[in-house]
Amino acid sequence: MIEVHGLTKRYGEVLAVNDLNFSVRPGEVTGFLGPNGAGKSTTMRMILGLDAPTSGTATVGGRPVAEHPVPLKAVGALLDASAVLSSRSAYHHLLALAASNGLPRSRVDTVLEEVGLSNVARRAAGTYSLGMRQRLGIAGALLGDPPVLVLDEPLNGLDPEGIVWIRRLMRRMAAEGRAVMMSSHLMSEVELTVDRLVVVGRGRLIADTGMAEFIASVASQEVVVRTPQAVPFAGRLAAVGAAVRTTAGDGNDDGTGLVVTGLEAARIGALAAATGVELHELAPRQTSLEEAFMELTRDSVEYTTEAEAA
Amino acid sequence: MSQGTVDSRRTRLKRPAKRPAKPRRGSLRTVPPAGAAGRATFVHSLRAEWIRLRTMRATLYVVVATLVAGAGLATLNGSSAGDEYAAMSAADRLMFDPLATSLKGVILAQLTLALLGGLAITSEYGSRTIVSTLTAVPRRGRVVVAKAVVLTAIALPTGMLTTLGGFLAGQSVLESSGAPYVALGDPGAWRAVLGGGLFLTLAAVLGLAAGIMIRSTTATVTTLFATTLIVPALAPSFPGTLANWTTKFWPPSAGGQIVTGYRDPDLLNPWPGFTVMGGCVVVLLTAAFLTFRRRDA
Numbered sequence: 183m184i185e186v187h188g189l190t191k192r193y194g195e196v197l198a199v200n201d202l203n204f205s206v207r208p209g210e211v212t213g214f215l216g217p218n219g220a221g222k223s224t225t226m227r228m229i230l231g232l233d234a235p236t237s238g239t240a241t242v243g244g245r246p247v248a249e250h251p252v253p254l255k256a257v258g259a260l261l262d263a264s265a266v267l268s269s270r271s272a273y274h275h276l277l278a279l280a281a282s283n284g285l286p287r288s289r290v291d292t293v294l295e296e297v298g299l300s301n302v303a304r305r306a307a308g309t310y311s312l313g314m315r316q317r318l319g320i321a322g323a324l325l326g327d328p329p330v331l332v333l334d335e336p337l338n339g340l341d342p343e344g345i346v347w348i349r350r351l352m353r354r355m356a357a358e359g360r361a362v363m364m365s366s367h368l369m370s371e372v373e374l375t376v377d378r379l380v381v382v383g384r385g386r387l388i389a390d391t392g393m394a395e396f397i398a399s400v401a402s403q404e405v406v407v408r409t410p411q412a413v414p415f416a417g418r419l420a421a422v423g424a425a426v427r428t429t430a431g432d433g434n435d436d437g438t439g440l441v442v443t444g445l446e447a448a449r450i451g452a453l454a455a456a457t458g459v460e461l462h463e464l465a466p467r468q469t470s471l472e473e474a475f476m477e478l479t480r481d482s483v484e485y486t487t488e489a490e491a492a
Numbered sequence: 493m494s495q496g497t498v499d500s501r502r503t504r505l506k507r508p509a510k511r512p513a514k515p516r517r518g519s520l521r522t523v524p525p526a527g528a529a530g531r532a533t534f535v536h537s538l539r540a541e542w543i544r545l546r547t548m549r550a551t552l553y554v555v556v557a558t559l560v561a562g563a564g565l566a567t568l569n570g571s572s573a574g575d576e577y578a579a580m581s582a583a584d585r586l587m588f589d590p591l592a593t594s595l596k597g598v599i600l601a602q603l604t605l606a607l608l609g610g611l612a613i614t615s616e617y618g619s620r621t622i623v624s625t626l627t628a629v630p631r632r633g634r635v636v637v638a639k640a641v642v643l644t645a646i647a648l649p650t651g652m653l654t655t656l657g658g659f660l661a662g663q664s665v666l667e668s669s670g671a672p673y674v675a676l677g678d679p680g681a682w683r684a685v686l687g688g689g690l691f692l693t694l695a696a697v698l699g700l701a702a703g704i705m706i707r708s709t710t711a712t713v714t715t716l717f718a719t720t721l722i723v724p725a726l727a728p729s730f731p732g733t734l735a736n737w738t739t740k741f742w743p744p745s746a747g748g749q750i751v752t753g754y755r756d757p758d759l760l761n762p763w764p765g766f767t768v769m770g771g772c773v774v775v776l777l778t779a780a781f782l783t784f785r786r787r788d789a
Contacts, residue, residue, distance in 0.1 A: 231630040232623060233788040248630035251531040259627050265620035269549040275621070278547075282540030282628045283532045322624055 183208055183361050184229055184330060188238035191224050191385075198224045200385035201238070206363045208329065211356045213376035213393075214365040217479050221385040222365045223261070226334050229363075230259050242330050254283040254326030260319040260333045268308025272299055272318050275307060280325055293321040298347075312339030320348070331355060333364040337371055349375045369472035383479045393471070400474040405447045407440040408463035415459045416440055422453065439463065537629055537638035544625075545612055545642050554608040555650050558601045558692075562654030565597035566662030574669020590673050591684050591753030594662020598688050598751050599721070601654045602695035602744060605647050606716045609699025612643055614709040622789055632785045636704065640777065643696050651692030655685045655751065680753050680762075687750035687766060694747065694773045695720065701773065704780035720744045743772035 184206035191199040199221040206212045216222050227233040229240040231247040242257045243250070250256035266275055276290045294300045297317040302310070307318065316339055323331055333352075337345055345368075352375055355362050366372050372379075379396050381389040389396055406429065409415050416426045424445035430437030442450060447466045454461050545551055573593045580588065616622040629635050659681070666673035674681050699716055706712045724745045727738040739745060740759055747769025750762045760768065 227789070230627050232626055234786075247627075253532065253630055254628050257627075259624075261623050261627070262620050265623055267548065267615055267619045267621055270544075270547045274543060274547040278540045278543040279624060279628045281543055282537050282625070284530055284536040 192236040210377040211362040216382040257330040258323030258328040263319040266307035273303040297321045373471040404467040541638040541642040561600040562597035562658035566658035570662040570665030574671040577671040589754035595751035605696040606699030609696040610703035610712040613703040617707040647696035652689035655688035701776035701780040
């Protein structure tokens with residue numbers, strides 16, 4: 183369990199993190215999202231005791247990380263996957279971490295096996311691909327078999343197989359009752375992996391909610407309709423108060439469909455049946471996490487191109 | 493953890509019974525693992541920092557380079573000093589210092605060991621492993637002290653062997669070239685050898701303190717070059733009193749007096765000079781300790 187109360191970090195004039203309050207609960211994977219520069223990494227570093235908050239508190243398991251007798255047994259973290267000394271082997275990197283917490287040597291072998299690096303563990307870590315370094319970083323996070331995991335961009339540099347692996351790993355960790363906090367920019371992956379979302383923008387909390395509620399909060403309730411009698415049917419829909427446009431310009435759609443808002447799919451179907459209109463498609467459009475995220479964080483994007491801003 | 497992990501852990505625990513693990517060279521096997529009710533201690537940090545320092549590639553290079561600098565420079569200096577001594581005036585012969593001649597390598601060795609001390613921490617900043625190091629041990633004071641102790645454990649024997657090797661090689665070359673030489677039993681010889689070893693250890697800790705405060709490897713290396721070699725070399729060309737003052741009190745210059753036999757009245761005596769260096773290192777390490785504890789990682 184991670185609890186963050188009034189957490190604030192100021193760098194000179196800039197409030198990198200501004201009065202954040204949220205918690206990461208056991209048994210769930212919590213996605214920690216926000217545009218670049220939103221203060222995600224700073225927040226994670228404060229939770230881990232690496233940076234001191236200007237004000238506020240962050241606790242893991244009810245107390246600051248530094249007050250745990252065996253820190254690696256309280257929280258495991260992956261903050262920067264490329265952080266390995268290139269001449270040192272993965273084995274010795276992990277062995278030093280394990281030794282510093284008095285963990286037995288066997289834990290090193292166990293986590294190396296868990297992340298699939300056993301065969302290359304004696305090689306200098308500098309020869310590793312980014313994906314292998316991510317796995318090594320995960321191994322370090324798992325060393326103490328901790329009830330809390332903090333993973334910053336754990337999917338970076340992983341191939342599709344690696345992404346599926348880490349998704350399953352995080353789901354398993356949550357199923358075992360651990361609290362998992364992960365940040366990522368890959369919205370489609372987050373959508374598949376997490377239970378809850380904590381969204382920040384410009385250092386402030388934007389949302390702290392379940393995944394479904396988050397998407398529903400911005401869902402536009404659009405329904406896509408395809409029919410050979412598009413023009414007359416559009417007129418009928420408009421007559422009962424629905425807003426109608428064509429799908430032209432929606433991605434690579436051919437533009438033959440109608441996008442209806444303000445009328446549920448069932449009502450549209452009933453109207454079609456009553457007026458004898460032939461329907462080829464009647465589909466409520468799912469808002470993706472990506473769309474919802476873009477919508478909610480539009481005002482808090484720190485770096486944007488002029489065209490986007492206009 | 494998963495069923496699979498639990499299983500593999502169980503099999504690992506069985507292993508030593510069938511096949512007792514060979515004690516590894518350099519591992520502190522006696523440290524008990526932190527059990528369920530355990531607590532990570534300073535001794536655990538010592539063991540971790542020992543693993544880190546001995547698996548850093550530069551460590552072996554530095555130790556070898558330091559020993560070679562000690563014995564190699566002593567041999568070269570000794571053989572050329574023999575010829576020079578033959579051509580010297582009587583006044584110059586009075587100032588000839590066979591002890592310092594054999595321990596000239598200390599000048600280079602203080603730099604190599606200072607670089608090792610610096611790298612012990614700047615390698616962590618350069619590679620960003622400092623993040624995982626401090627996540628595992630959030631008590632930062634413990635990390636600094638453990639690094640200093642482990643560094644000392646490597647620098648002290650290396651320093652002692654460097655001065656002893658330099659002394660023995662240098663004096664035997666001086667003897668065979670017909671110049672004056674000293675034996676280990678002569679006055680001041682052990683002071684120079686053991687004190688020189690301690691001085692080199694102080695140089696290593698100085699490097700660590702500089703590395704902690706500077707963090708960048710490049711800037712630390714530059715600073716240490718300037719501190720140990722460039723400033724002492726340029727000091728005579730500084731204006732007036734500054735030149736005298738720097739030559740006498742600049743810590744690496746003052747500390748280096750520990751390996752001299754001839755007494756220059758303008759310079760500090762061996763132990764007072766050594767004390768200046770020691771005091772400087774204590775102050776810098778304290779400053780580094782306080783900085784490291786307070787600063788964001």
